[in-house]
Amino acid sequence: KRQGDFAPKDYREAKQRGGKVCASFWWAPLECDAYVRAMGAIMAQMESGDIPAREASTMLAKRIEALVVKARKGPVWKEGWEKPRRPHWIVESRRRRMRREDWRQLESKAQPAAVEWVQKQNWDVPKHHRYHPLPWTMWHCRDDIAVSELRTLGRLLANGGRQVLWQVAEVAARVSGPEISAVLEAAIAGVDPRFEGMARCIARHFPYVNSALTKGESQDGSSDVLTPLLELWLADDGPRDERIGKLMQRSDFECFLFFGTSFSRHLSNARQDWLHRCILKLTPPAGERPEFYHYPRRGPTL
Numbered sequence: 001k002r003q004g005d006f007a008p009k010d011y012r013e014a015k016q017r018g019g020k021v022c023a024s025f026w027w028a029p030l031e032c033d034a035y036v037r038a039m040g041a042i043m044a045q046m047e048s049g050d051i052p053a054r055e056a057s058t059m060l061a062k063r064i065e066a067l068v069v070k071a072r073k074g075p076v077w078k079e080g081w082e083k084p085r086r087p088h089w090i091v092e093s094r095r096r097r098m099r100r101e102d103w104r105q106l107e108s109k110a111q112p113a114a115v116e117w118v119q120k121q122n123w124d125v126p127k128h129h130r131y132h133p134l135p136w137t138m139w140h141c142r143d144d145i146a147v148s149e150l151r152t153l154g155r156l157l158a159n160g161g162r163q164v165l166w167q168v169a170e171v172a173a174r175v176s177g178p179e180i181s182a183v184l185e186a187a188i189a190g191v192d193p194r195f196e197g198m199a200r201c202i203a204r205h206f207p208y209v210n211s212a213l214t215k216g217e218s219q220d221g222s223s224d225v226l227t228p229l230l231e232l233w234l235a236d237d238g239p240r241d242e243r244i245g246k247l248m249q250r251s252d253f254e255c256f257l258f259f260g261t262s263f264s265r266h267l268s269n270a271r272q273d274w275l276h277r278c279i280l281k282l283t284p285p286a287g288e289r290p291e292f293y294h295y296p297r298r299g300p301t302l
Contacts, residue, residue, distance in 0.1 A: 030070065039063075043152045053160035057167035060153050067149075068141045068174045113138035114173040114232070121215075123231070123260065124222035126204055133261050134231045143177030150179040157186050162225070165191070166215040169228040176236070184233040185243070188226070193255035196226040197292030227259045234262035241270065248274055254281040258293050 029035055046056035113135040117123075122132035143150055153171065156164050168187050172180050203210035203223040214221030234240050244266055247253050256263045257278055267275035285294045 030066065043148065046152055047155055049159075053156040054163045057153060057156055057160060057164040060149050060156075061167045061170050064146045064149055064171050065174060067145045071141050071145050112140075112174070114140065115170075118169055118173040118228050121222040123227045124224065127220075127222060131261075134235065140176035141174060143175040143179045146175065147179055150175075150183055154183040154186055157183070157190060162213060163215070163217075165225045165229065169225065169232065172229070172232040181233065181239070184229055185246070188229050188233060188247075191226050191229070193226060193252055193259065194292060196224060197255060197258060200224045201292050201295040224259070230256065231260040231262055234260075234266070240266055244271070244274070248277070254278040255293075 042051070042059070045051045046053075046060070051059075117132070117134055117138075122128060125131050150171070153164075153168065157168070165187055168183055172184055199209070199213055200223055203213060207219045210221070210223050211217045211219045213223035213225075215225075234243060240262070244263060247256055247263070254277075257267075264275075267278065282293070283289075283291060
C-alpha cells in the first residue's frame with residue numbers, strides 16, 4: 001500500500017482542511033497490525049537462530065533508530081486545533097549538569113552527540129591522536145519505546161560475536177533506561193579487558209587482526225569495543241557507583257582504569273579506597289609478564 005493509506009483519519013482531514021503539518025506520518029506503517037505481526041515473527045526467527053545474530057543485530061539497531069526518530073519528531077498541528085501531547089522522551093543523565101542538548105539544536109542536528117561519538121569512534125587515540133571523551137551535552141530517548149527489541153538484542157549476545165557488541169554500542173548511544181542498561185551489563189560481562197587492551201595496542205600493526213575486531217570488519221576502524229560500552233553504561237550519575245561496585249567484584253577490575261574516563265574519574269573523586277586497590281594490582285613493566293598498559297600509547301593518560 002501507499003504510505004498515505006496508512007495515515008490516520010484525523011491527519012487526512014487536516015490535510016483536506018488546508019492544515020499545515022510540520023512532521024508527516026512517515027512512521028504510520030510501523031503501527032499497522034500487519035507490520036506488528038511481521039516484526040513478531042521476525043524477532044522469533046532471530047531468537048531461534050534462523051536469522052544469524054550478526055544480521056539480526058543490524059536489523060534491530062535500524063528499527064530502534066526509526067523508533068527513536070518517531071518519538072523525537074511527533075506531529076505538530078496548526079494553532080487552534082487539538083494538539084497531541086508530546087511524550088517526555090528525553091533522558092537526563094547528569095545531576096550536576098544535565099547531559100542534555102538544547103531542544104532547538106535537536107531539530108537541526110543530523111545525529112545526537114552520543115551517536116556521533118560512537119560512529120566517529122572518537123575514543124580511538126591512534127586514529128584521532130588524542131582521546132575525545134563522551135560529550136557532556138547529549139540526549140537519549142527512553143528505552144520503553146523498544147522493550148521487545150532490546151530484550152531480543154540481549155539474547156543475541158550469547159552467540160552473536162563481535163559485531164553484535166558494536167550494534168549494542170550503537171543502540172546505547174540512542175536510548176537509555178533499565179532495558180539497555182541490562183544489555184550493556186551483559187555485554188561488558190562477556191568482554192575480557194586484557195584481550196581488548198592488547199588488541200588496541202597491536203592490532204594496528206596487523207591489518208587482518210584489526211579488521212576482524214572492528215565494526216563492519218573495516219581495516220581503518222577501531223578494535224576497542226569495550227570503551228564505548230563502558231562509557232555509555234557509566235554515563236548516568238545515579239547508578240554509577242553501584243555499577244562500578246559490580247566491576248570491582250571481577251578479578252580484572254584494575255584493567256578498567258584504561259578504558260574511557262568515567263571509571264577512573266569516579267574512583268578518584270568518590271572511591272579512593274577502590275582506586276588504591278586498583279593501583280596495588282597494577283604490575284611494573286619489569287614484572288613476570290607484559291601487560292597492555294605497559295605500552296606507551298595504551299589510551300587515555302591517567
